Amino acid sequence: MNVVIDWLAFFKVLGAALVGATVVVGFYALGLRMLVRSGRAPVVTPAEFTDAITVISEKEARRATKAAAKAARKSPLTDAQKKLALVAAFACFAVCVLAVLGGIGIIVFAGR
Template identity: 70%
Template structure:
């Protein structure tokens, strides 16, 4: 029994996975940062878990929402800059989704 490994294919898969991971994480991080700069701080409501994770209380959630609203008011950007940052954030999230879709197409079509 002779097993051979196609090392070129292995390197291709490794490179594609590395590039895809960098693109997805990078575009998502940039999009999230631009979203915050645009004054749209994402505040996630706490979820209920059964003894798995300590969940923040309603008081802490209200405090986080209040802090996010206060930070949005203190934003030094003009309205035009905020709109540009918001559009750029959505574009970055779109590129993130396209990177994921491209990876799925590589898997399906290969």
């Protein structure tokens, strides 16, 4: 039995995976940054987990929500700049969704 590896195809897949991962992670991070700049910082309420994971208390959650609201009020951006940052955040998230759907499409339809 003779195993032949197509190294060119292997490196094409490796390159596509690295580029795809970089695009998704990069645009997601940029989207979160723009979301914060628009004054809509995502505050996640604590959840109940096992003892292995530390969760924040209700007091800490209220403090984080209050700090996020205070930071949003102190923003030096105008309302138009905040709206533009929000649109940019949604555009970044849309690029992430399109990249993931494109990858799924390649997996599903390239095998045919």
